[in-house]
Amino acid sequence: MKWNKEELGAYSPNDIEMSWYDFWEKNGYFHQDADKSKKPFSIVMPPPNVTGQLHMGHALDNTLQDILVRFKRMEGYNVAWIPGTDHAGIATQVKVEQQLAKEEGKTRYDIGREEFLKRVWAWKEKYGSRIEKQVRRLGSSCDWSRKRFTMDPVCARAVREVFCTLYEKGLIYQGQRITNWCPHCNTALSDIEVDHSDVQGSLWYVKYPVVGEDDYIMIATTRPETIMGDTAVAVNPEDDRMKKYVGKKVIVPLVNREVEVIADDYVDIGFGTGAVKITPAHDPNDFAMGERHHLESIMIMNLDGTMNDKAGAKYDGMTREECRKAVVADLQELGLLDHIEPLTHSVGHCSRCKTIVEPFSTKQWFVKMGPLTKAAIDAVAEGKTRFIPERFSKTYNHWMENVHDWCISRQLWWGHQIPAWYCDDCGEISVSREDITECQHCHSKHIHRDPDVLDTWFSSALWPFSTMGWPEKTEDIQQFFPTSVMVTGYDIIFFWVARMMFMTCEFMKEIPFHDVFIHGLVRDSQGRKMSKSLGNGIDPLGVCEQYGADALRFTLVTGNTPGNDMRFYMERVEANRNFANKIWNASKFVIMNLKDYDPGFKPSADDLTLADRWILTSFNDTVSQVTANLDKFELGDAADEVYDFIWNSYCDWYIELAKQRLYKSDDQRSKQTVQYVLVYVLTHTLEMLHPFMPFVTEHLWQHLPHEGESIIVAPWPQPRADLEFTADAAIMNVIMEAIKGIRNMRAESNVPMGKKAPVIMVPSDEGMAQTLRKYESYFHTLAFADKVTLLAPDAAKPENAVVTVVPGIEVYLQLKDLIDVEKETARVKKEQDKLQKEIDRLSKKLSNPGFLGKAPAAVVEKEKAKLADYTDKMASLTKRMEDLAKL
Incomplete structure (x- = not known):
C-alpha cells in the first residue's frame, strides 16, 4: 500500500499539472511495446500543421482521443497512440517566404530551391516542436517515442512507394484539367x-x-x-x-x-x-x-x-x-x-x-479515383468501418460515389517532390523509387526532375500505416494495425478520412480503422465559428493558465455530443474548475481523517451502515454506466455520470453522513469502516475520473492509500458483487427523497440556515415506519430536523404545516415558529405584484398584431417562453401564499 502523507494545500492547477506530465513521460507510461498477449488499442493522432498554433479544435480533438486512450490503457489493452505533425506544404512555405522577404528582402527564386529548402528545414527545427509542447500542456498521453513527421524518412519512403505503385498500375497520370489556382502563391x-x-x-x-x-x-x-x-x-x-x-x-x-x-x-x-x-x-x-x-x-x-x-x-x-x-x-x-x-x-x-x-486549366498529376473507391465504399457498407454517429456515413458515401480524379501536384518547393524525371532527348517520363541519373527508356543523362511536390493530403492519406513503418512489416503494424478509432471533425471527412480509407484499402488490403468518431466544431458562446476575422478565437493555452487543463478538458467533453457543434462558455470552464476544487476539498477532508487509518482493515457486510451500502451500490452503478458510455463513445454522458456521483452522491450526501461517525463515534470498528468506504470509493472514483481530468486525479490519488505507482496505469474500476446492496440502496433513496423534500420546503419558506424544525412524517405502512425509526438520525443530520414524529396513516393530519409527498411517505413541516409569517407574506406579495406587471406587459405584447406581424419568429417564441416561465412562477407564489395563510 503506497501513500503520500504530505498535507494538501489549496488547489492550484498551475502548481501541479505539468510536473505530473513530466512524471508520466519520464517513467515511460505513454509507451507500450507491441505485446501479442494483449488486445491492441491504437490511434494515430490527426497531425496538426508543423506551423500550427493550438486552437480549440485541436484541444477538443486531443481531449477526446486522450480520454479513450487513458480508459483503454487502464482497462489493460496494449495501447499505442501515435502523434505527429504535417509538413503543411503551402502554409509552411508561405511562413518561410514571408520571413525571407522581411529579413533579407529576397524571394525563394533569389536563393534557389536547394538553399530555400535548407531554410525551411531550419525553420521546422526551430518552431516545429512548439505545437508538440502545446499538446503536452493539455495532458495528451501520446507515445512521443513513436512520433512521426510527414516528411521524415519513414513517411517519405511510404510516399514514394505509393506514388510509384499507383503510377505502375496506371492509377496516377498527367493530364490537362481545371484546378483551383492561386495567382499569388502560384x-x-x-x-x-x-x-x-x-x-x-x-x-x-x-x-x-x-x-x-x-x-x-x-x-x-x-x-x-x-x-x-x-x-x-x-x-x-x-x-x-x-x-x-x-x-x-x-x-x-x-x-x-x-x-x-x-x-x-x-x-x-x-x-x-x-x-x-x-x-x-x-x-x-x-x-x-x-x-x-x-x-x-x-x-x-x-x-x-x-x-x-x-x-x-x-x-x-x-x-x-x-x-x-x-x-x-x-x-x-x-x-x-x-x-x-x-x-x-x-x-x-x-x-x-x-x-x-x-x-485554371493546367497540366497536373492526378490519381484516377474510380478503381480506388469501391473497396472503401464496401468497407463502410459491410460494417468493417463504422461512423459514429452513423449519419456521417452518408456524407462519406456521397463524396466517394461522386468523386472526381484527385489533383495531387502542387507548384511548391516544400513537400514530397514528385519522383518523376523527364528525358530531354526521348521525351519519356521515368518514375522511380530511388533518385536516378539517367532515363529509364533511352539511358540519356539529359534528364530533369519534375519540380512540383505532392499535395499535403497525399502523404497524410497514408498516415494510418506510414506511421507504423510501412512498407516494412514492422512489429507495430502486426500488432496495432488496423487502428482502433479515428477521432476527427466532420469538416474533413472528404479531405482526409475518405482518402485514408481508399489508400489503406488499396495498399494494406485492410481498413485503416474500425471506428470513425466524428465530433463537431467548437463555436463561441453566440454560436459563431471561431475565426481571426471575427476576433472571437479563444486560446486554449490561456484557458489552461487561468483555470487549468483539467477544467478545460472537462468543459470540452461535457459540452459535447458526437457529431454536433458545441458552444464554448468561459463560465462553464470556471464551474469545472470549481468542480476540481470540490474534489480537492473532499479528498482533503478524507485525508485529514485518516490519522489512525489501518490499510489492512476490511469490514464485513454487517459492519456497513445503510449509507455505506448505498454509496457502494451507487458506485457500482456509476462504474457500469460510465464504462458502457465510454464503450459507446458517449463521452459527454460518461463525464456527466462521474460528475453527478462525485458532487451529489459522494460529497453532498455520503461525506455529510460520515462526519458523525468520524467525529463522534466511540466505536473504533465503525470509524474504521467509514474510513475504508471513504477511501475505497474515492480512490476508485478518481480512477474513473482520470481519463477526463488526469492531473488533479493523479495528484489526489497519490495522497490517498493506493496500490501501484501511478493512476495512469491503475486498473480500471470494476463493479463488485460483494459490495452490491440493491435493496438497501432503494431504502436509502427513499430517505434521501424525503430529506430533499424537507430541504426544498425550508428553502421555499426562507427558513434560516441552521435553524432546526420539527418534522412530522406519515409512512404508508409499518415497514416504512420501521425504516424511518431506524434511520431517524439521517433526518437530524441532513434535514436539520429538531424532532421527528411519525403518525399512523389514519391519524389526523397536522394543521398549519406545509407538506410534500415522496414514495411511501407524507412529510409535513411546521413553520409557524420558524419564520415571521407577516414579514414573509409581505415579501411574497411584493414578488407577486412585480411578477404580475411582467405578465401583463408580455400578455399585451403578445396580443398585439403589430408585434406578431413584424417581429422575427425566434423573438416571438422567446417572449412566449418568458410568459410561460413567469406564469409558472406566479403559480408557485400563489401556492406559497396559500400555505402562509394556514400558519
Whole structure:
C-alpha cells in the first residue's frame, strides 16, 4: 500500500499539472511495446500543421482521443497512440517566404530551391516542436517515442512507394484539367485550401450577335474579363426560348470569334437569360462541358493572374480587375452591354493569402479515383468501418460515389517532390523509387526532375500505416494495425478520412480503422465559428493558465455530443474548475481523517451502515454506466455520470453522513469502516475520473492509500458483487427523497440556515415506519430536523404545516415558529405584484398584431417562453401564499 502523507494545500492547477506530465513521460507510461498477449488499442493522432498554433479544435480533438486512450490503457489493452505533425506544404512555405522577404528582402527564386529548402528545414527545427509542447500542456498521453513527421524518412519512403505503385498500375497520370489556382502563391490548391465567402458582385448582360442574322443571344456573366476565352454558348435543350439557336453561330464580343450554340443539360434555365458563355480553360463546369462537346480551350491569363496575348493586345498584361473594367467599358462603347444587375455570390479565396482563386486549366498529376473507391465504399457498407454517429456515413458515401480524379501536384518547393524525371532527348517520363541519373527508356543523362511536390493530403492519406513503418512489416503494424478509432471533425471527412480509407484499402488490403468518431466544431458562446476575422478565437493555452487543463478538458467533453457543434462558455470552464476544487476539498477532508487509518482493515457486510451500502451500490452503478458510455463513445454522458456521483452522491450526501461517525463515534470498528468506504470509493472514483481530468486525479490519488505507482496505469474500476446492496440502496433513496423534500420546503419558506424544525412524517405502512425509526438520525443530520414524529396513516393530519409527498411517505413541516409569517407574506406579495406587471406587459405584447406581424419568429417564441416561465412562477407564489395563510 503506497501513500503520500504530505498535507494538501489549496488547489492550484498551475502548481501541479505539468510536473505530473513530466512524471508520466519520464517513467515511460505513454509507451507500450507491441505485446501479442494483449488486445491492441491504437490511434494515430490527426497531425496538426508543423506551423500550427493550438486552437480549440485541436484541444477538443486531443481531449477526446486522450480520454479513450487513458480508459483503454487502464482497462489493460496494449495501447499505442501515435502523434505527429504535417509538413503543411503551402502554409509552411508561405511562413518561410514571408520571413525571407522581411529579413533579407529576397524571394525563394533569389536563393534557389536547394538553399530555400535548407531554410525551411531550419525553420521546422526551430518552431516545429512548439505545437508538440502545446499538446503536452493539455495532458495528451501520446507515445512521443513513436512520433512521426510527414516528411521524415519513414513517411517519405511510404510516399514514394505509393506514388510509384499507383503510377505502375496506371492509377496516377498527367493530364490537362481545371484546378483551383492561386495567382499569388502560384500553385494549384486543394478544395480545403480554398475559403468560399459571399461577395457583392454583378451580373453583366451581354449581347452575342447571331452570325448572318439581325439577332443576338443575351448571356449573363459574373466574369466579363473571361469573354475573350469563350469557345461556345450553351443553352438547355428543354428551353423552348432557346431551341431555335442550337447549332447556329454567334460572335464572341471583343475578339470577333465565331462559336457554336450548343445544347447541354447542365445549363440552368432559370439563371440569367438561360444562355451561358462557355470558357473551358477558366471554369470547371465549362471545362467539363468542353470535354463533352470537344471544344477548344483557350488560356487567356498568365499564372500570376494577369492577362496574356490571347486575351488581345489591348488587355495583355492587365490584372484581372483592370481587365474587367476595360472590358465593361468596351462592351458599353460597342453597344453590346445591355444592363447590369447587382449580385451576391460565393467566391473562392486562397486560405493562406486571401487572393481570389482562379480556375485554371493546367497540366497536373492526378490519381484516377474510380478503381480506388469501391473497396472503401464496401468497407463502410459491410460494417468493417463504422461512423459514429452513423449519419456521417452518408456524407462519406456521397463524396466517394461522386468523386472526381484527385489533383495531387502542387507548384511548391516544400513537400514530397514528385519522383518523376523527364528525358530531354526521348521525351519519356521515368518514375522511380530511388533518385536516378539517367532515363529509364533511352539511358540519356539529359534528364530533369519534375519540380512540383505532392499535395499535403497525399502523404497524410497514408498516415494510418506510414506511421507504423510501412512498407516494412514492422512489429507495430502486426500488432496495432488496423487502428482502433479515428477521432476527427466532420469538416474533413472528404479531405482526409475518405482518402485514408481508399489508400489503406488499396495498399494494406485492410481498413485503416474500425471506428470513425466524428465530433463537431467548437463555436463561441453566440454560436459563431471561431475565426481571426471575427476576433472571437479563444486560446486554449490561456484557458489552461487561468483555470487549468483539467477544467478545460472537462468543459470540452461535457459540452459535447458526437457529431454536433458545441458552444464554448468561459463560465462553464470556471464551474469545472470549481468542480476540481470540490474534489480537492473532499479528498482533503478524507485525508485529514485518516490519522489512525489501518490499510489492512476490511469490514464485513454487517459492519456497513445503510449509507455505506448505498454509496457502494451507487458506485457500482456509476462504474457500469460510465464504462458502457465510454464503450459507446458517449463521452459527454460518461463525464456527466462521474460528475453527478462525485458532487451529489459522494460529497453532498455520503461525506455529510460520515462526519458523525468520524467525529463522534466511540466505536473504533465503525470509524474504521467509514474510513475504508471513504477511501475505497474515492480512490476508485478518481480512477474513473482520470481519463477526463488526469492531473488533479493523479495528484489526489497519490495522497490517498493506493496500490501501484501511478493512476495512469491503475486498473480500471470494476463493479463488485460483494459490495452490491440493491435493496438497501432503494431504502436509502427513499430517505434521501424525503430529506430533499424537507430541504426544498425550508428553502421555499426562507427558513434560516441552521435553524432546526420539527418534522412530522406519515409512512404508508409499518415497514416504512420501521425504516424511518431506524434511520431517524439521517433526518437530524441532513434535514436539520429538531424532532421527528411519525403518525399512523389514519391519524389526523397536522394543521398549519406545509407538506410534500415522496414514495411511501407524507412529510409535513411546521413553520409557524420558524419564520415571521407577516414579514414573509409581505415579501411574497411584493414578488407577486412585480411578477404580475411582467405578465401583463408580455400578455399585451403578445396580443398585439403589430408585434406578431413584424417581429422575427425566434423573438416571438422567446417572449412566449418568458410568459410561460413567469406564469409558472406566479403559480408557485400563489401556492406559497396559500400555505402562509394556514400558519
